[in-house]
Amino acid sequence: MPRSPARSADGPPGAQAIGRAAAVLAQVARHHVRGLPLRELVELTGLDRTTAWRIASALQREALVQRDESGLYRLGLGAMAIGAAAMDRPPMVDRCRPVMKTLARLSGDNVFLVVRHGDHSLCLHLEEGANKVRSFPLNVGATRLLGLGVGSIALLARLSDEAVAQHYARHAAEYGLHEVGRSRLLRWAAATRQAGYSYAGAGGVTGVGLGFPLEGYSDAAMSVLAPRTRLPRVRAVQLAAAMREECRKAGLA
Template sequence: MTQTRAIPGAQSIDRATALLRWIAAGHASGTALRELVQRTGLDRTTAWRIVSSLEQQGLVSKDADSGLYHLGIEAMALGATCMERSPLTQACRPVMKTLVRLSGDSVFLVVRSGDSSYCVHLEEGVHPVRSFALNVGGTRLLGLGVASIALLATLSDEALVHHYARHRDEYADHDVGLPKLQRWVSQTRQRGHSHIHAGGVAGVGLQFRMGSCGNAAMSIIGPKSRLPRSRVDELAQAMRHEIRRVLPQLTPDSPQPP
């Protein structure tokens, strides 16, 4: 979990934020109060009071049957509102513009959204491909795109199998089976970045952490003739360098299973 510098007089806010982040990290499956107590070091009564207040504000919801906590509608509303002026796009645009100048090709920014990836922004290269712009604002199943493969590689081996089972039919429509996904993930982990080439187009993708509990990725896409393996490795290193230089809070890590 991301560590932040404490500000005098803001202890209650710090505690509430810490609890909210842990609930966000376990949003899909839910988080028990006892786990929140263990994670934050707060006593049970204090943790319960803060979480109950967050629930009252709509930032947190409690499952009536399991008693587990998830993010609430208000948390979703806040996240959806910021997409109009995405903080991630604002932070990453200088890096993307530099990569466009270095590569001459188009640079995409995507974020993970459950089992899919969502394209947030595109910086076009000197030879823009008209169809690329249609990807902005669209979603793809994890693994069906070079940045999406980089995000897929963050799943554990077991989670990957379950993910494939949930979307077997959709993957079949793209002629992608579990062995192919597993091969792509293995190659991505070994290289530290994803690399695909199909239909005359090639690309390289690099994933990085987004805040305390999210994942994002950048990818450079261009004609296959412009992106041979040697240049792909060079561009992946440039992506990693620029993110670390301009956005140290979003330092890219080689994708490893949890």
């Protein structure tokens, strides 16, 4: 995870304090699933220990973060309430929807938007193409471990090999249920980085995914899914290029 030092503000009075609090809250959100110890919060924000602790304590009083018995910080109920209020129209969906509509129209297939939420991916939106698949809308709102799904693989590939290995160690038992081992996760991540896109299939469905940083949020990925017969490797290469170009024109990647 790159270091995100709190920046000095040249704006109105109080802007610097708000910026520091936002930096703390953003890092807690990124690490919500596993929790964030104070020492890592200090490292990631660039704040000194006392300042980071004071800000985290203030956010805790407002229920925006919570600190468990082991000292790990996670999002609090107040932050979750704010997030729930935004779910009817998530800002990142508004930003990505025009690209997704274009891709669905050009491909005739189904385009998903997923975002990274800690060690998981969260499916936020689906734009259906002409070739609709009845079960696909059920994926919206679902979470998966990183690497379990083509868009989720694209998110996994944005981590370093060391981070992928650490991620696997935290969830080895669950990956075992899917017959996915550490070496396989690392191979998927490496292949995605080399190709610039993910390509995977299961249960008669195949997809191509493209990961990108979504400014102000977490990492995101779009994926195009279709029945296996409609998405051989040669078409996946073409779709990945189209996805990359449409995202570039929209300022997403």
